[in-house]
Amino acid sequence: MAKLESALSLEQILDGIRHLSEQEQRALAAAVLADPSIESFVEELDDSLSCERASKDGPPKPFLPDKLNEHV
Numbered sequence: 001m002a003k004l005e006s007a008l009s010l011e012q013i014l015d016g017i018r019h020l021s022e023q024e025q026r027a028l029a030a031a032v033l034a035d036p037s038i039e040s041f042v043e044e045l046d047d048s049l050s051c052e053r054a055s056k057d058g059p060p061k062p063f064l065p066d067k068l069n070e071h072v
Contacts, residue, residue: 010044010045010048013045014045014048014049014052
């Protein structure tokens with residue numbers, strides 16, 4: 001598995017993770033979950049990935065109060 005250095009930027013780390021195989025990503029996730037001292041880093045990474053997903057989804061859909069009860 002490729003090693004990530006702590007001096008890398010968050011964007012570089014994300015790029016490195018994207019290049020890992022699924023098995024390597026799972027091994028990395030297991031290592032992260034086993035180390036509670038990096039919880040804040042994981043939260044920052046999750047926030048960044050959430051923003052990335054949101055930017056790919058495009059602009060938010062307008063809120064229409066009339067349609068609020070249609071999905072209930």
